Amino acid sequence: MALVEFNKETCTKCGACIAACPGCIIIPRKDGFPRLFPGADDYCMRCGHCVGICPTDSVIHKEMPLEQCPLIDKKLGVSFEQVSQLIKSRRSIREFEDKAVPRELIQRIIDTARYAPTGHNMQEVQWLVIDNPEELHRLTAIGVDWFRSMADGDTPWTQQMQAILRMHELGFNIFLRNAPAVVVPFSEKSNPIAAADCVIAMSYFDLAARAAGLGCYWNGYFYVSAQSFPPMVEAIALPEGFTPYAAAGMGYPRYKYRRIPPRKNARIIYH
Numbered sequence: 493m494a495l496v497e498f499n500k501e502t503c504t505k506c507g508a509c510i511a512a513c514p515g516c517i518i519i520p521r522k523d524g525f526p527r528l529f530p531g532a533d534d535y536c537m538r539c540g541h542c543v544g545i546c547p548t549d550s551v552i553h554k555e556m557p558l559e560q561c562p563l564i565d566k567k568l569g570v571s572f573e574q575v576s577q578l579i580k581s582r583r584s585i586r587e588f589e590d591k592a593v594p595r596e597l598i599q600r601i602i603d604t605a606r607y608a609p610t611g612h613n614m615q616e617v618q619w620l621v622i623d624n625p626e627e628l629h630r631l632t633a634i635g636v637d638w639f640r641s642m643a644d645g646d647t648p649w650t651q652q653m654q655a656i657l658r659m660h661e662l663g664f665n666i667f668l669r670n671a672p673a674v675v676v677p678f679s680e681k682s683n684p685i686a687a688a689d690c691v692i693a694m695s696y697f698d699l700a701a702r703a704a705g706l707g708c709y710w711n712g713y714f715y716v717s718a719q720s721f722p723p724m725v726e727a728i729a730l731p732e733g734f735t736p737y738a739a740a741g742m743g744y745p746r747y748k749y750r751r752i753p754p755r756k757n758a759r760i761i762y763h
């Protein structure tokens with residue numbers, strides 16, 4: 493069987509699969525039926541658009557049987573107002589209940605976030621989840637060392653780092669905010685699109701986590717130190733050649749927000 497075949501008995505020649513294929517490997521035959529460009533196996537991104545868009549299930553993709561492509565449940569669709577409120581009411585949560593987040597829940601959220609778009613549908617984002625209290629404690633100590641290393645000299649960071657260190661001396665954990673779990677999308681350094689893929693995945697995770705009753709805050713301190721501060725790079729022990737491009741502390745929010753604070757007006761240039 494070819495990688496993609498078309499059931500001529502049921503195909504309506506609507507052309508949707510041809511128009512939707514981002515790799516331009518489904519082309520029209522003279523009689524209007526779609527066909528696969530010869531040698532297309534190598535170019536197919538496995539995005540599944542051809543299977544997903546066909547109104548009569550006439551596209552048969554060898555690697556994407558229909559059983560693995562569930563129908564979209566229209567009843568579960570959300571309105572623009574609901575999505576808008578989810579996005580606008582999302583806040584950085586930095587105060588958490590003293591309660592662990594079940595790994596099954598983290599897994600469900602990651603299973604949702606993995607549907608985020610990735611360049612060329614590469615799906616190369618991997619996830620590091622740190623939820624062991626002793627390990628979080630150890631990483632906090634390394635994070636404070638990183639703050640110290642950044643507090644010297646006269647860089648744009650200096651004053652902020654000195655302020656953070658003062659808070660640490662007063663017993664505040666600014667590095668990890670006592671989050672019971674830290675989630676870190678990471679990918680191969682050699683992949684030029686990896687940073688964008690990880691940041692998008694983290695954003696999807698963030699929103700999905702809210703919908704699951706959790707709160708997150710993006711932790712730039714964590715992933716910047718994990719990219720560049722040797723003791724932290726060593727401590728998180730990613731495979732050789734991999735690096736994190738985002739991180740978020742997460743847990744059950746200690747407080748609830750009642751209002752949505754304003755943000756800058758959109759600056760748009762229509763050209």
Ligand SMILES: Cc1cc2nc3c(=O)[nH]c(=O)nc-3n(C[C@H](O)[C@H](O)[C@H](O)COP(=O)(O)O)c2cc1C
Pocket residue numbers: 582583584585586709710711712713714
């Ligand atoms: C890339 C990035 C890095 C961030 N790093 C940190 C961080 O290290 N610590 C922190 O407390 N908040 C961090 N934040 C959260 C921002 O401070 C926060 O998004 C901003 O103040 C707006 O607040 P809101 O998220 O509640 O709307 C980061 C946000 C982004 C997008």
